[in-house]
Structure formats: structure tokens, C-alpha cells
Amino acid sequence: MEHSLFFVLCLLFLFLGTCYSLSSAAQERDRIKELPGQPANVGFTQYSGYVTVNQQAGRALFYWFIEAPASRGPQSRPLVLWLNGGPGCSSIAYGAAEEIGPFRINSDGKTLFLNPYSWNNLANVLFLESPAGVGFSYSNTSSDLYTAGDQRTAICSLKYISLKIHIHFLSSGSKGFHNTSIEISILLEKAMRVDSCIPSCHYVPQLSQIIYQRNQGIKNPVINFKGFLVGNAVTDDFHDYIGTFEYWWTRGLISDSTYKLLQVACDYESATHPSSDCIKALTAAKLEGGNINLYSIYTRPCNDASSLQHNLRGHYPWMSRAYDPCSERYSQVYFNLPEVQKAFHANITGIPYPWKTCSDIVGNHWADSPLSMLPIYRELISAGLRIWVFSGDTDAVVPLTATRYSIDALKLPTITNWYPWYDNGKVGGWSQVYEGLTLVIVTGAGHEVPLYRPRLAYILFRSFLENKPMPS
Template sequence: MAKPRWDSALKFLIILLNLHLGSVFSAPPADPIAQQNLDRVAELPGQSFNLSFAHFSGYVPVNEDSGRALFYWFVEAAEDPHSKPVVLWLNGGPGCSSIAYGMAEEIGPFHIEADGKTLYLNPYSWNQVANVLFVDSPVGVGFSYSNTSSDLLSNGDKRTANDSLTFLLNWFERFPQYKGRDFYITGESYGGHYVPQLSQAIVKYNLKTKEKAVNLKGYMVGNALTDDYHDHLGVFQFMWSAGLISDQTYKLLNLLCDFQSFIHTSNSCDSVLDIANAELGNIDPYSIYTPSCPANVSQSNGLRKRRNTVGHISQKYDPCTEAHSVVYFNLPNVQRALHVDPGHAPSKWATCSDVVSMTWKDSPRTVLDVYKELIHSGLRIWMFSGDNDAVIPITSTRYSIDALKLPTVKPWRAWYDDGQVGGWTQEYAGLTFVSVRGAGHEVPLHKPKQALTLIKSFLSGSSMPASEQLIMPASEQLISDS
């Protein structure tokens, strides 16, 4: 008598459950291609256009004992993905979603219309030049989760770096066709900690295993938290010089918040920050010259929360794009399309987690020591800054770079985009700095075209574009005029 084919039926049932739930802890297929097929996104709600590229989303386990898993969204390059590098993007907070910001309003190919239900293509998506990976990190952020509730109360820099490294190792097992590919890490804001710390963890892991498990070539951070002393010094100077705060408040900020941690501040520092917020008025401190979203009445609290909570650009700047993301990613059909496990989905998806940010544990006062270490490792390291940001302003970044005491290789100059000044740049031994004129805290949000030029230059290892027109020296101009 023939044996019943219960094994085959059970395997088929598991595949169906994975397709429906996207759970990473329910015996996923050993075949990575099969798992990729489970993670592949067929079509998104609100999508009225065809795609020339594939994209995938789902969970990757980072600690099976506690049941920690990070949610990812991977977008292949629009053309010839097998010849292009992989770029990881990390948003900060700490506690903010890379899906909410990096993907949905900055460098991703899909952006959300004001109705919160319709998508449109971003013409300046970074997947024009790279395969782009977005990860919600740490657990408790976005759709990332842990089966151990205490994990959400014990996040910090060290565990975030370790979990992110584990994620990458496991992700490359799921996508082996990208193993050995040139790999770069990018991010912004509190990503100024995440990005160099993860880079350091990768370098140490590669040295320990004596192989390039992750073929890290470099990293780039924007408006990045780097060094508490220099960051505070730059913030207060920027606000005062831009006419946002009074002389007295400026003096008190320097007196009471000097050397304070950006994550854990003193009561006296908090009090004067409240005064500074009141003096700012109802503006968006992340982009001081663009309109704030009328619906976001708490936006001025950004100086203390250090969040990425600004709008986005489509044809016209929309300061309320965060609200559009909240609507879209809470839609059940959107979560189904992205393989979000209903058993682990948040009761209400949010762009940032208050639980994560308010219970953050270890946060070093500086990562300049990490920069010094990694500069000597030969990585390509760039820092960029939107010059209209009052949260981690250009003054902060320049003070931090100056503290590294690096010799200048190419002096300060303007760089150009379509014949107009796009910003300024200076190249040091081991580090390149780029400012983006007119951009706020989220550079690709306010200046998407210039941001695409930035990533192209970074990936190619070339300098930012010079003027298309030869500027005649003043001495020669005087001679020609005479």
C-alpha cells in the first residue's frame, strides 16, 4: 500500500503560510531562490505603473533565541543589477524607520501621494545607480520585531551594530548572487552612529574570519550625529547666526548644554532647549526655510527629539509627506503586499518609535575615534550636509571634521549642477565633505537631483562636478576689460 504523501502536503502548506504571513521563524525554504520568490513583491497597492526592476521585502532573523527579526525592503537597480553595487540605507532617530523616510520620501523609487493611497515613481531614485537595501533597525522600529518584549526596552548602539551585522550575513545567504559585490553603507541623522559603527563591525568581522564576508568599500553619512561637543557647538552657533534664537538663549545653551549627550540631556539643558524651541516659533527646524506641515503641531519639538519628521518633494515640496506614509503603511493590503506578518505587525505602524527612542541605552558621546580607525583601513568615507538644517547643521559637521585634523588634499570649492552651484566641497586625506545648497536635514528630500549627483560621485570615487564654464581669474578679467 502506498505511503500517504503527508510530507509533500506539509511542505506545500508551509509555503502557503509563508506567502501569506511572511514569517521568518516558520521553517523557510533552504533554497535561497525559493525564499527570494517568497519575498518578491508582485505589485503594490496604488501602483499604476510598470516596473523594469524587481523588489523584495520580508524579515531576516538576527537572534533566534529571543526571536528578533529585522524587516527589509530591497530594490534592484533599474538596469543591469548584476553589475552594480549594493547600497544599504539606514535612518536614525534612534527609533525611526528607514522604510518611512529613506524609502518612501528620499531615495527610494516609490513615493506616496497626498491621498496616502497612491504611489508615483521618483525620477531621482538611487536604484538608477545601485541596488538599494532599506532596513528597519533596531527591533521595535517599523515592522521589525522581537518575540521578547524586553528587547524593545534595551536597544542601544552596540546591539544595533551587532544585529545589523548578523542581518547582513543572513541577508547575503538569502541573496547569494550579491555576495562579494561592492557594498556601501549610507544614512543620515542618528545614522551618524549606525553607519560608522556597522562599518567598524564589518571590518573587524572580515579581519577575524580572514575573508570579505561583506565586501565593504566605504560609507557616507548626511547631517550626521558625530560628536556631542562639536555637534552642540555647531547647533547653537547655527541657530544664533541664522537669527533663530536670542543672544541670551545662545549663551545659556553653550553654558548648560556643553558636553551634554544628545540622547540623555540634563534637566537644566532641557529647560533651555524648551526656551530655544519657543523662540524658534512654528518652523520646521529640519528645514528652516521651507513651510512646516500645519497638521504637525509638535514639529518644533524636533530640537530635543532629534527626529526625521519632515515632508517630501514630488513636483512641489510637500511638508506633510510623513502623514502620507502613516496612512499608506497602515493599510492592510499594503502590509499584505510587503509580506508583513500579522502576528508581529504593530497595532499602529508609526514612522518613529517613542518606546525605542526614550529607552535607548548605550550611546557614545563621539564616533570620531571610529572615523580615525576606519580612515586608516582604506574605506571611502564621505560626509554631506544640507545647509538649511538646524538639528545637525553644517556647522556641527565642519567642527567634527576639523577635530580629525586631516590634511587637505583638494581645497574648498563650489560644485555645480546644471551650471548652478549645488553646494561646496573639500577633500581631505581619507575623507570628503560635501554641502548641498538649500537642502534641509534630509538632503534627498529637498534636493533629490543633487542627491543623485552626490551618490553617483561617491560610488565612482570621483570629485563632485566642477563648473561647466571656465571662470576667468579676476586679474585676467581686468586686463580684458581694459
């Protein structure tokens, strides 16, 4: 498909400077001609490849860019950046392959089928594997894998955005830049580890803050940034702890005595190294809950032990990073196929380890993560950015109660009180509009809302892009 979009390279000092277009040969180099096993006549153009964000360290991030279908006019559609947290989990594995991408992987691990509710029907979607060491992203400096953190991840993501994005989306007259994320993390299993692994849904607010601050005082902003959308997101440690334990108790997953013990023994301020009493309480909670899928408590769990790689770890001790429904195995197979990597222009340096959905090294050595995102939310709300927060109501890992407590702590005036929203006459969830922030609950959805309720997630995304309330 021919179109007027082209890649840009911005040579920036403090991320500001002059931009110029790459050659058509460079653009063609990143074009995906066809993915192995994809359906015929998909009707949209794809690109993938690497951008070096630190020349000295040899630090390069891998991306997959999917345009809206030609029939929907990609030139007039906004650009949406999708980031997965974990930290250390792949946006390709989760966001693209399980949630909002155009393809899903069949059980054979070799063929693809179309997702009718792909978000690229409404926008041009960019998936970024970040930081280096996650997925196909790499660094030639091995210490980078042990020193990643929130701050460097946000800065490197901004460098990526500045260095390689279609210029159509950067101009002040374009539809604008949106930024969205679902955090991927899972509950603590039998083996407890108390090293410092911080599940992060911090990437998006932090990146949004940097973009906003860099744009200040610039006559023609480098990035036409409109707002962000996060779902089932770790927001504030104190309120997330309170809300999570309350959810377990009110859903009948734990006993009264364990609920009381959790409230006393698990102190959010020392959560990076939970006490023995906290570990005891969390172990009791796990046993009382039984063999359920904590990411979607009314969905059957995957009982294939060979596919599960659960560890209890770190900052939120009931979470490990890699949400692992059985479908994750299909990604593990597909993205390790040599012909798939060749089609993606991936693994060009011959990384001496297989592609994984999550990096244990990056996740287990996370360097920095603030206790709360609320100060950033306050700053960006004051800036007038569009901020939407959504929550699937069957997620027991970062549940809706945790999200509601965190939002309540912002003490925002209410514009539109709590109301049901609908899809074809059926309740799809509930919503409340605050001054500067919109909260949406999606009924029957787990942690990865678009995986469990793809149509409802699609309606949510469309409302966000149009900046309209959920349909009532």
C-alpha cells in the same frame, strides 16, 4: 525579470562560515509581485520580508530590497544598505518613501508615483528596519524593545547582512558593498521630556567598524565592503553642541543673550539629563525661532497639528526623533493598509499595534550610545575605506557647522581645498577633500537632503559611487 542573483544563507560562528543558496521557492516567497497603487511597468524587481537574527528571542528584522532596473544591469551594480537612525525610526518611512526610494506616496495615502531621482537607478538598494520594534521588525521577547542600543543594533544588522543578501554582492569580485544613512530626528517642541532618548546617526560608522574588523584576517572576506556615506549626522557631542548653537545664532534664529546662555547652561557631558538652566535656554531658543521648520529653515512648516507628534527629549534636548513634514502622514496611511502589508509580506505575526514611522518605546529606552564617533572614523580612515560626509545647509537640527567642527577635530590633511561644485552651471554646493574623507555641502537642502534637493543628492550619490570629486 529573470536574473542570476539569488539569496544566500550563511550559517556563521562569529559571523564566519559556509554559505549556501536558498531554494528558488524561498526567493519567490519574498518577491514583491506588485505594490498596491504603484505605476505600471516599473522595470525593476523588488523583494521584502523578514530575517530572524535571534532565534531564541524571536527577533526578526524587516527589509525591502529594490534592484536597479533591468535596463541598467543590476548584476553589475553595487549594493547600498540604507539605515535610518532616530533611534527607533523606520528606513521604509523615511529613506524609502521620502528620500531615495523608487516611489513617493500621493496625498491620498493609497497610490504611488515614481521618483525620477531614485538611487536604485545607480545601485541595488536595501532598506532595513532596525532594531526590532521599529516599523515592521519585531521581537517575541518584549524586553527587547526596552533594551535596544547602538551595539546590539550594529550586531543584529551585521547578522542580517550575513544571513540574507544576494551572493552576487558578497563575492570579492563584485562591485562591493556600500552602506549609507541619513539620521532622522527633530527639534524639541513645547512639552519637554528629559528621559534618555539618543538620536543616533551612529548605526553606519559602528556597523562599518564591525564589518571591517570581521573581515580582517579572512582570505575571502564575507562582505566586500567599500565604504560609507552619512548626511547631517550626529558625530561628536561636544562639537555638535558648539556647532548647533552657533548655527542658530548666525542664522538669526536666537538672540545674543540666549546664545550666551546656551553656551554656559547646556553641557554636552550631562546632556542626557539637561539641567533646568539648559531647559530654560532651549525653551527661549524655541520661542525666539518661532514657527519654522527647523529641518529646513527656509521651508514652510507643516501646520496641521493633527499630524505633529513632537516631544522634547533626551540626549540632544532640542531634537525629537520623528521628522514630520505633512508627507509623513501619507506613509502612516499607506503602510497600515492591509493590502499593502500583504504585498510586502509584512506583519505576518499580527502585531497588535499599528505601523508607525518611529517607535516611541525603542527611542525612549535606548541603552547605549557613545559620546563620539571620531575614534571609529579614525580607525576606518586608517583602513582606507571610502568615507563621505554631506550636509544640507538649511538644517538647524544637525547643521553644517556641527559637522565641520567634528571633521576639523580629526585634524586631517587637506587634499583639495574648499571649492564650489555645479549642476548645469549653477552652484549645487561646496566640497573639500581631506586625506581619507570627503565633505560635501548641498545648498538649499534640509535635514533629509534627497527630500529637498533630490537631483543634487543624486549627483552626490553618483560621485560617491564612482569615487570622483563633485563636478566643478
